[in-house]
Amino acid sequence: MSTLKIEDLHVEVEGKEILKGISLEIKSGEIHALMGPNGSGKTTLSLALLGHPKYKITKGKITVDGEDITNLDTFEKAKKGLFLAFQNPVEVPGVRLSTLLVAEYNKVKGTSASVPQIIQEVRSISKEVGIQETLLNRGVHEGFSGGEKKRVEVLQMLLLKPKFAILDEPDSGVDVDGLSIISKAISQLRDQNSTGYLIITHYRRILDHINADQVHVLYRGKIAASGTMELAKKIDEFGYESVIKEGKN
Numbered sequence: 001m002s003t004l005k006i007e008d009l010h011v012e013v014e015g016k017e018i019l020k021g022i023s024l025e026i027k028s029g030e031i032h033a034l035m036g037p038n039g040s041g042k043t044t045l046s047l048a049l050l051g052h053p054k055y056k057i058t059k060g061k062i063t064v065d066g067e068d069i070t071n072l073d074t075f076e077k078a079k080k081g082l083f084l085a086f087q088n089p090v091e092v093p094g095v096r097l098s099t100l101l102v103a104e105y106n107k108v109k110g111t112s113a114s115v116p117q118i119i120q121e122v123r124s125i126s127k128e129v130g131i132q133e134t135l136l137n138r139g140v141h142e143g144f145s146g147g148e149k150k151r152v153e154v155l156q157m158l159l160l161k162p163k164f165a166i167l168d169e170p171d172s173g174v175d176v177d178g179l180s181i182i183s184k185a186i187s188q189l190r191d192q193n194s195t196g197y198l199i200i201t202h203y204r205r206i207l208d209h210i211n212a213d214q215v216h217v218l219y220r221g222k223i224a225a226s227g228t229m230e231l232a233k234k235i236d237e238f239g240y241e242s243v244i245k246e247g248k249n
């Protein structure tokens with residue numbers, strides 16, 4: 001059992017404070033959903049957690065099992081078990097997807113699996129998440145459809161089996177079958193108690209599939225409300241106004 005703790009996190013972008021004291025605690029096997037209006041700071045939190053250099057942590061800390069990882073770089077954070085699936089995955093033309101997956105596997109996991117072993121695992125997971133093998137031979141995300149990009153992010157997650165996965169809108173642009181596959185993948189690692197999640201989403205649909213344990217609402221850089229799935233239902237029916245109290249200023 002592992003714990004990711006975010007304590008009083010303040011984050012600045014281009015000299016402007018976006019996050020104003022975020023505290024969350026996520027344990028292995030838990031699914032936390034992060035909702036909130038456009039521009040409230042959800043992606044900023046995900047990028048700051050993974051150490052994006054533009055997103056400066058000015059106060060507060062991030063720990064994994066008590067170890068302070070606040071100022072580690074992205075690669076070191078990945079080695080500590082953090083994984084981020086991007087809202088808009090970037091294209092890396094010229095670098096084959098399969099090459100990237102093989103390269104990151106042992107580096108991040110600290111294992112010494114052979115290339116054929118990794119390729120075999122990649123193929124098996126690709127089948128599971130409905131990714132055609134031809135995609136593995138193309139440049140990373142190069143010309144991939146929105147839904148294909150999201151599936152590839154989930155493929156990476158299943159391959160790396162991180163301690164904590166931060167998924168930024170894994171449901172955006174995904175068709176109904178894709179949503180069901182992605183939800184199944186999330187549940188699979190949750191049920192093994194191996195991964196704790198922070199899932200950013202605008203929609204209750206995915207949360208119904210995976211049955212989130214806690215729902216948090218970010219508003220103007222602060223957690224304005226936390227609760228159960230009931231909170232997501234209320235947002236769906238009555239909008240954010242109905243649940244935002246403290247965050248207003």
Ligand SMILES: Nc1ncnc2c1ncn2[C@@H]1O[C@H](COP(=O)(O)OP(=O)(O)OP(=O)(O)O)[C@@H](O)[C@H]1O
Nearest residue numbers: 013014018036037038039040041042043044045054
């Ligand atoms: N690199 C940047 N430069 C300038 N401003 C930024 C940068 N990144 C984020 N911001 C600003 O920070 C605020 C929060 O943005 P963020 O993307 O975190 O919101 P969000 O909650 O993820 O929104 P959405 O639901 O629309 O994806 C916005 O006002 C945004 O314009």
